[in-house]
Amino acid sequence: MLVTGGAGYIGAHTAKALHEQGYFPVVFDDLSLGFREAARWGAFVQGDIRDTRALAEVIEAHAVKTVVHFAGLIEVGRSVARPDLFWDINVAGTISLLAAMRGRGADRLVFSSSAAVYGQGGRGPLDPIPETAPKAPASPYGDTKLACEWMIQAECRAYGLSAVALRYFNAAGADPSGEIGEAHEPETHLIPLAIAAGLGRGRPLTIFGDDFDTPDGTCLRDYIHVSDLAEAHIAALKVELPPGAFEAVNVGAGQGRSVREVVAAVSRALDRPAPHVIGARRPGDPPSLVADPSHARSLLGWSAKRSSLDQIVADALRWETKPTYGAGLRAGLAGHSPRTPA
Ligand SMILES: NC(=O)c1ccc[n+]([C@@H]2O[C@H](COP(=O)([O-])OP(=O)(O)OC[C@H]3O[C@@H](n4cnc5c(N)ncnc54)[C@H](O)[C@@H]3O)[C@@H](O)[C@H]2O)c1
Known part of the structure; x- marks a missing residue:
């Protein structure tokens, strides 16, 4: 393979x-x-x-x-x-x-x-x-x-x-063992950035827009x-x-989670607030990008099992507090969020 x-x-x-x-x-x-x-x-x-x-x-x-x-x-x-x-x-x-x-x-x-x-x-x-x-x-x-x-x-x-x-x-998330995880340079993904802000590494997280036509005004994505x-x-x-x-x-998991929900999940996991500020919308960010995953179910017999927000954040946090590589990248994380999927 x-x-x-x-x-x-x-x-x-x-x-x-x-x-x-x-x-x-x-x-x-x-x-x-x-x-x-x-x-x-x-x-x-x-x-x-x-x-x-x-x-x-x-x-x-x-x-x-x-x-x-x-x-x-x-x-x-x-x-x-x-x-x-x-x-x-x-x-x-x-x-x-x-x-x-x-x-x-x-x-x-x-x-x-x-x-x-x-x-x-x-x-x-x-x-x-x-x-x-x-x-x-x-x-x-x-x-x-x-x-x-x-x-x-x-x-x-x-x-x-x-x-x-x-x-x-x-x-999103990381292997539950903590031996491998997310390490992008630059990191533009919301969850590592929210965790970094909560851990006091770098600047507060910027939420790009809270005036979308969504339940809490922030963008919905499928983690x-x-x-x-x-x-x-x-x-x-x-x-x-x-x-x-x-x-x-x-x-996808087929469920939309807002930026505010992610920040709240990170704050819960850390047991302290993840500092954030509201910034302007970014051009081209759609209010919602959520999968209809029914084809994955019928063709592949696959559906998400580990994708509750709390599980994703818990696994990401385990990795972010003790990365086994890419630690230099993780040290200087600063605020962005969320982007359209890579
Ligand atoms: N991360 C996401 O949320 C996401 C979402 C949708 C799609 N994808 C797609 O999934 C794939 C993997 O994403 P990821 O998050 O693991 O990215 P990543 O950057 O962590 O991994 C990409 C890997 O490709 C290697 N690579 C880059 N150019 C190469 C080249 N010319 N020859 C050989 N290796 C090369 C890099 O060294 C790296 O190890 C990508 O194709 C990406 O477009 C990712």
């Missing part, structure tokens, strides 16, 4: 889950944003996904049948400033991976897509989003994810690959525990699909 980007946040949690279920993950990561310490299950190969030959060698050497493809750039704001980089790594990187898989017996792909393909959300502003909702990414990052989906779908039709694109909503996400990958690589099939599947 090849896991590109397996030294990153979601990839490491998935590699661990794969290993626990008897698979042998071969992590392929250039460590530009990931951590060698996070890739501790199976084998590790350092390399760039744009290097087709290096990928092909790994696929042949390990007789890889299935690829789980996480590697890429994720920060929405940076994609606006550097679309060239995002198209190169995310799209050209996926072209390179498909070329390396083709003709080498690797005929199942699970791809990290994103709710960012939906842009502003579903039919009504607060409605859950089904996979059939219009695709209208609001950033170059979202464009690259949608472009990859199209490319993968065409690859399936042309060459008999079968693939599942998992459209994650807001990945999905990273361990639940890992399980969704295992379900996606096991599901029976005929050659040529392509499926896009939302991976």
Whole structure:
């Protein structure tokens, strides 16, 4: 099992889950944003996904049948400033991976897509989003994810690959063991930032807008525990699909949580207030991005198990107070929140 980007946040949690279920993950990561310490299950190969030959060698050497493809750039704001980089790594990187898989017996792909393909959300502003909702990414990052989906779908039709694109909503939390967790540079995710503010690291959290048309005025997002996400990958690589099939599947808990609810959960877990200030809305932030996860249930037999807000925050807090890598990043966290899903 090849896991590109397996030294990153979601990839490491998935590699661990794969290993626990008897698979042998071969992590392929250039460590530009990931951590060698996070890739501790199976084998590790350092390399760039744009290097087709290096990928092909790994696929042949390990007789890889299935690829789980996480590697890429994720920060929405940076994609606006550097679309060239995002198209190169995310799209050209996926072209390179498909070329390396083709003709080498690797005929199942699970791809990290994103709710960012939906842009502003579903039919009504607060409605859950089904996979059939219009695709209208609001950033170059979202464009690259949608472009990859199209490319993968065409690859399936042309060459008999079968693939599942998992459209994650807001990945959150950490492995309950505390041995791996979230470490992004820069960190733009709400829960680590709220915890950092509560622990007195850096500035108070900024809540971007409290005048949305939502129950408490702050944005609603669908937080999905990273361990639940890992399980969704295992379900996606096991599901029976005929050659040529392509499926896009939302991976969310199906429940919208407001920024204020997250801040309250963090304050509860810390038993002290998480300092925050109200800032202006950010351009393009939709009031609500919540999954309709029914396709994941019917196709994959998967649903979220560990994604209550209190569980997510408890697991994130265990990691944030004692990270085993990326501690330098965690020390200087400052206030942002929440962004649209990566
Ligand atoms: N975190 C989220 O909330 C979220 C939401 C939706 C989708 N996603 C998608 O999930 C995937 C993983 O996200 P994450 O949060 O784990 O990110 P991450 O930054 O923690 O992990 C990405 C990994 O890819 C590696 N990488 C980057 N460029 C590479 C290259 N050219 N060659 C080889 N490796 C490379 C990095 O070193 C890193 O280990 C991404 O594709 C992201 O777009 C994430």
